Amino acid sequence: MKSFTELRTIEIESILSKKGKLTREERIILEIKNNPGIRFRELMKSMKITNGVMSYYIQKLEKLGVIFTERKSGVSRLFTDNIDTSDMSLIKFLRTATPKKIMLVLLKDDKLTFRQITEKIQMSPSTTSFYLKKLVSSNIVRVSNGANNKYILENKKQVSNLIVLYHPSIIDAASENLEDIFS
Amino acid sequence: MSIVEAIPRNKPLVIFAIIAIIGVSTVPSLAPHVFHGMHIVDLIMHQVGIVLASILTFLALNSYIMNKSKKMIVVSIAFALFACAELVQLLESQKHHVLDFWNSPTEWAHIMLFGMLVLFALAIFKRKQL
Numbered sequence: 001m002k003s004f005t006e007l008r009t010i011e012i013e014s015i016l017s018k019k020g021k022l023t024r025e026e027r028i029i030l031e032i033k034n035n036p037g038i039r040f041r042e043l044m045k046s047m048k049i050t051n052g053v054m055s056y057y058i059q060k061l062e063k064l065g066v067i068f069t070e071r072k073s074g075v076s077r078l079f080t081d082n083i084d085t086s087d088m089s090l091i092k093f094l095r096t097a098t099p100k101k102i103m104l105v106l107l108k109d110d111k112l113t114f115r116q117i118t119e120k121i122q123m124s125p126s127t128t129s130f131y132l133k134k135l136v137s138s139n140i141v142r143v144s145n146g147a148n149n150k151y152i153l154e155n156k157k158q159v160s161n162l163i164v165l166y167h168p169s170i171i172d173a174a175s176e177n178l179e180d181i182f183s
Numbered sequence: 184m185s186i187v188e189a190i191p192r193n194k195p196l197v198i199f200a201i202i203a204i205i206g207v208s209t210v211p212s213l214a215p216h217v218f219h220g221m222h223i224v225d226l227i228m229h230q231v232g233i234v235l236a237s238i239l240t241f242l243a244l245n246s247y248i249m250n251k252s253k254k255m256i257v258v259s260i261a262f263a264l265f266a267c268a269e270l271v272q273l274l275e276s277q278k279h280h281v282l283d284f285w286n287s288p289t290e291w292a293h294i295m296l297f298g299m300l301v302l303f304a305l306a307i308f309k310r311k312q313l
Binding site: 022171174175176177178179181182 | 239242243245246251252254255258306307308309
C-alpha cells in the first residue's frame, strides 16, 4: 500500500498535469489536499466561493468519495479520502497555532516540564494547559512518570514529517503572497 | 508542484550557484566605477533592481505553476519588463556618469522607484501564519 505522502504527490501531479484551467471541483480537491483539515469557512474564504455554492460542491465530492468531512463540536474539517487517521488528528492540531507551538518546542527538546513549555511558547499557563490536555488525550503527547511531570512527544518522526509536508518553502509562501496581492 | 519541488535536493549548492551567477554578472559592471563617487550608488541601485525584479518574475512564474492562474503570467511579464528596463538603464549609466547625485531629479525618481520595488518585495516575503 502506498504511503499517504506518495498518494498525495501522485494525485496532485495527476491534477496539475492536466492541460488548461482546472475545474472548480479540481481546485477544491487540490486546496483540501494541500491543506488537510481545512475548515469549511477557511476553504470558502481561500477559494472565494459563497456558502451555498461551496456546500453544493462539497456534497458532490463527498458523494463521489473523493473527500470527507469530519463534523465535531460545530466545526467541519475537510480531508481527502486517502488520509491516515493518525495523520488526521495530528494535522488538526498542526493547523492551530498554540498546539503547533507546543509540538515544535517538544520536537526541539525531548522532555519539558509544564513551566518550561509555557516559557518557551510564551503563552499563559491556562491556554497551555488547555491544549496540552487535548494533546495528551489524543495520544500525541505523553506525560512521563517522575518527580516532575515531563511532557514528551509520542511520535517525533510523524510530527516532523507532517510539519515539513504542510509547511511551504519560503519561495512557495512568497509566491502565494504575490498571488494574493494580485487576486 | 512548484519550481521549488523541481530543483535539486542540495539546496546550499543551489543557493551558492545563484549567488555566484549574480556576483559574476555584477562585478564587471560595478568594479570600474568603485572610485567614481556617488555614481556607484546609482549602479548598485540598478543592479539590485534587476535582481529584485528577476526574483519577482520567478515568484510570479512559480505562482502560475502552482495555481495555474493566467494573470500571474501577465504579472511575471510585467516584472520581466521591469528587470529589462533596469538593465537598459544600467547599461546607459555605464556611459553617462552621475556627477551630482542628490541634486538630480532623475536620481530622486530612481530612488523612489527603487524604494517601491524593495517595499513590494518585503511585503511579499512577509510570512503568513499557519
